[in-house]
Amino acid sequence: MTRSPWLGLGLPRPNHRESDSADAGLAAVEFALIVPLIVVLLFAVFTAGTAAAGQLRLQAAARDGARAESVMPNSGCATAIDRLANTSATVGDISCTTVVSCPAERNNIEISANRIVSIPLLGDREIALSASASYECVAG
DSSP, X not given: OOOOGGGSSSSOOOOXXXXXXXHHHHHHHHHHHHHHHHHHHHHHHHHHHHHHHHHXXXXXXXXXXXXXXXXXXXXXXXXXXXXXXXXXXXXXXXXEEEEOXXXXXXXXXXXXXXXXXXXXXXXXXXEEEEEEEEEOOOOO
């Protein structure tokens, strides 16, 4: 019985040992060039994620402070800072300002934070976060 040449998996591969070792060396060089870029990209994504989480915490604290300020004057910043007390590592240095002008219709509480982050190959950078919330005075 004769075997058909069309049943094989393809043409036989020529024996090129020199090109295989050169390809392996090229792959190692490409890997060495790409890995630092991927590491920096991963750190940047992680830093952006923690900054976004800090911004969300700051906004939630501003809302809580505005809610407290609307019921009991001069308590908004204390409430907001208390809410952020456990998260100062992810938020940074906190400052709070309350614009009190009751009986106006809308008043604001503003919270800002500066956080220093360290990014490989780029060094330390400062990220400014801020949030504000409006409230109506209902306290008599």
